[in-house]
Amino acid sequence: MRPLPSLVRAALALLAAALLASVLVAPSGTAATASAYAPLNRPGPALHVAKATLAKALVCHNDLRTAPGEPVLLSPATGVTPVQNYSWNYERAFRAQKRAWCTVTMPFHTLGDIQTAGEYLVYAIRTMHAKAGRRIAVMGHSQGGMSMRWALRFWPDTRAMVDDVIGMAGSNHGTKAAALSAPEGSKLPPASLQQGAGSNFIKALNSGAETFAGISYTEIYTHTDEVVQPNNTAANSSSSLHTGNGMITNVATQSVCHGDVFEHLTVGTIDPTTYALVMDALTHKGPAVPSRIGRASCSKLYQPGVDPTNVQTYVQVLAAAPGLLAVSVPFVNVVGAPEVSKEPALRCYVYADGC
Structure with a gap:
């Protein structure tokens, strides 16, 4: 096994440092009771993003209906x-498996309003399910x-279209990394503020x-996560x-490999333990x-699909730097994402009163 070159590790470490202040704690706003939100089974609203825009954002590989294994929708990080x-890890691994997968490209390098990103995901799930004629996995x-x-x-x-939900260091409850907050009055992309605890x-x-009945949830996290916090213990x-x-499996990589040191960025890109858990979920009924x-x-240094001799590995890691800097550094935004001083208002469909 060739060691992962120091250049890749160094580049990922720099990007991790850029993200250290990311997913900031957003203003808590007015508290709302559970009854204030939409009933769980109320039909969803019409999608407001143009269908042509949604279709262009979804790119699929291999035949969703006939390719072996469960088709996977890959959703990107902030x-x-x-x-x-x-492209330099999971896509290469899926290609070797001859598995069908799709990717969805969100606006503004996934820095925009996550409510809008939700519409992209709704369209992607519906379209993949229709083309595949079977339930799919959504992984991110x-x-x-x-x-x-x-x-x-x-x-x-x-819900009836999705078999597996697989999260790698998912920000399901946001982050409490309050000490990393930007100065008061700073403007940041909407997705950064929306992911505060x-x-x-x-x-x-x-x-x-x-979670919802009939769906298997595999939530993988690492105790060394410096972005989504707390993730240092199973309890919190x-x-x-x-x-x-x-059906839920919550699993820290350290519960499988006690010495696992992969942190927020690497747990979703090169960590072989995360990959093993992902594949277990995809190849068995139920969660991992x-x-x-x-x-x-x-004992492995990187997951299948990662090729340390391929120049694209380094190109894509470095290409991610501008967008990742925009996540958490005020006024450093070269990817065109909007910047706001408070999180976007919740859409009307979120509330019990509806639209």
């Missing part, structure tokens, strides 16, 4: 595109490991139920899910079962 997040890293739950929460028809978005996301893991009727994994991944 600040990056699917190409930057997955960081914001991408959480945002599909917005679609499932507020568009109930999508006290945000109105996070409260609405988790209202009523965090921000990434974990607990309520609702879905950590006891099936064994310790074979613990």
